[in-house]
Amino acid sequence: MFAVENGLQGDPRLKAISDAIRVIPHFPKTGIMFQDITTLLLDPVAFKHVVDIFVDRYKHMNISLVAGVEARGFIFGPPIALAIGAKFVPLRKPGKLPGRVISEEYELEYGSDRLEMSVEAVKSDERALIIDDLVATGGTLSASINLLERAGAEVVECACVVGLPKFKGQCKLKGKPLYVLVEPREFDDITLYN
Amino acid sequence: MSGNKEEEDPRINGIKTKIRVVPDFPKKGIMFQDITTVLLDPKAFKDTIDLFVERYRDKNISVVAGIEARGFIFGPPIALAIGAKFVPLRKPKKLPGETIFEEYELEYGNDRLEMHIGAVEAGDRALVVDDLIATGGTLCAAINLLERVGAEVVECACVIELPDLKGRQRLKGKPLCMLVEYR
Numbered sequence: 001m002f003a004v005e006n007g008l009q010g011d012p013r014l015k016a017i018s019d020a021i022r023v024i025p026h027f028p029k030t031g032i033m034f035q036d037i038t039t040l041l042l043d044p045v046a047f048k049h050v051v052d053i054f055v056d057r058y059k060h061m062n063i064s065l066v067a068g069v070e071a072r073g074f075i076f077g078p079p080i081a082l083a084i085g086a087k088f089v090p091l092r093k094p095g096k097l098p099g100r101v102i103s104e105e106y107e108l109e110y111g112s113d114r115l116e117m118s119v120e121a122v123k124s125d126e127r128a129l130i131i132d133d134l135v136a137t138g139g140t141l142s143a144s145i146n147l148l149e150r151a152g153a154e155v156v157e158c159a160c161v162v163g164l165p166k167f168k169g170q171c172k173l174k175g176k177p178l179y180v181l182v183e184p185r186e187f188d189d190i191t192l193y194n
Numbered sequence: 195m196s197g198n199k200e201e202e203d204p205r206i207n208g209i210k211t212k213i214r215v216v217p218d219f220p221k222k223g224i225m226f227q228d229i230t231t232v233l234l235d236p237k238a239f240k241d242t243i244d245l246f247v248e249r250y251r252d253k254n255i256s257v258v259a260g261i262e263a264r265g266f267i268f269g270p271p272i273a274l275a276i277g278a279k280f281v282p283l284r285k286p287k288k289l290p291g292e293t294i295f296e297e298y299e300l301e302y303g304n305d306r307l308e309m310h311i312g313a314v315e316a317g318d319r320a321l322v323v324d325d326l327i328a329t330g331g332t333l334c335a336a337i338n339l340l341e342r343v344g345a346e347v348v349e350c351a352c353v354i355e356l357p358d359l360k361g362r363q364r365l366k367g368k369p370l371c372m373l374v375e376y377r
C-alpha cells in the first residue's frame with residue numbers, strides 16, 4: 001500500500017521526498033535504475049518528512065520493536081524507533097553480529113545471501129515493524145519477516161521509503177502488509193544535474 | 195563526556211551498563227564492545243543520542259558523517275535533531291554515484307572508505323560519528339575525506355573509546371567526544 005492510497009493523497013511532503021531521491025542509471029549493473037536515497041539524507045527537511053510520516057503512522061500501533069535491514073535500514077529505522085519508544089534491532093549480513101544469532105537465507109538474482117538477527121533481540125509478545133529503504137523483489141523483507149517470526153515476534157507491517165508499483169493496493173509479503181511512501185523515480189536529464 | 199574529568203552525567207552509567215562485552219569476537223583475543231544491547235533499551239538509546247545532541251546543537255554543525263555500518267545507527271538521529279545533513283561513509287562499491295576514497299588500516303585488516311562527490315561542500319562544518327574508536331584508523335580516513343573536499347571537521351563523536359589503543363592521537367588534532375571508556 002502506498003501512502004497516497006491511505007490518506008496522504010496530495011500531501012506535499014511526498015513530492016518533496018520523491019524529488020530528493022536521485023536516480024543512478026545502470027547501477028549496480030546495466031538495466032537497473034538505482035534509487036539513491038543519499039540525496040534525501042542531504043535534505044534535512046525531506047529526511048524529517050520521511051521519519052514524521054512513519055512515526056505518525058506507527059506511534060499508536062503499540063510497536064515494541066523496529067528492525068532495520070543492513071545498511072540503509074539502519075538510517076531510517078533508529079529515528080523511528082526513538083520517536084515511538086521502541087527498541088531497534090539491526091538485521092545484518094553474516095558474521096557481523098556477536099553472540100548467538102539466528103540466520104535466514106534468501107535468494108538473489110544469482111545465488112543467495114543470509115540475514116542474521118541476535119537471539120536476545122526478541123522477548124515474548126513483541127509487535128515488530130521492519131524497515132528498509134526500498135522494496136523490489138521482497139526477498140530481503142521476506143527473510144526479515146521469517147527471522148522475527150521464528151523468534152516469536154508478531155510482524156505488524158513492513159515499511160519502505162521507495163517501492164515498485166506492484167506493491168499498490170492490498171499487496172502483502174508473506175501475509176504481512178507493506179507500507180511505501182513513493183514509487184521509483186524515472187531517470188531524466190534533470191536528475192543528472194541534481 | 196569526553197576526556198574531561200568533570201562530573202559524569204548520570205545517564206552515562208545507564209548506557210555503560212547496557213553495553214555487552216563479547217570475548218573472542220570476531221577473533222580470539224578481541225573483547226568486542228557490542229552496542230546492539232544499548233539499542234534494545236529505548237531509554238539508553240535515547241540518552242545516548244540526547245547527550246550528543248545537547249553537545250552539538252549550538253555548534254553550527256552542517257553535516258554529520260556516519261561510518262558504515264554502526265555509525266548509520268547513531269549519526270542520523272543526531273543529524274535530524276540538529277538540522278544537519280547526514281552523509282554515509284561507506285565500504286567500497288556501495289555508493290552508486292561518483293565517489294572519492296581513502297584507504298586505512300583496521301585493528302584487524304585493511305579497508306577503504308568512500309564518500310559521494312558533492313555531498314559535502316567547502317565550508318561545511320562536520321561531525322564524524324561511529325559507535326567506537328579503537329586505533330583511530332577509520333576516523334582518520336573519514337577526517338581526510340571531509341577535509342579533501344574543504345569541510346572543517348569540528349569533532350569526532352563515539353559512544354565507546356578503547357584508550358589503550360591511542361586512537362585519539364590519530365585524529366589529526368581533531369577533538370574526540372566519547373561517552374564510555376573500556377580499558
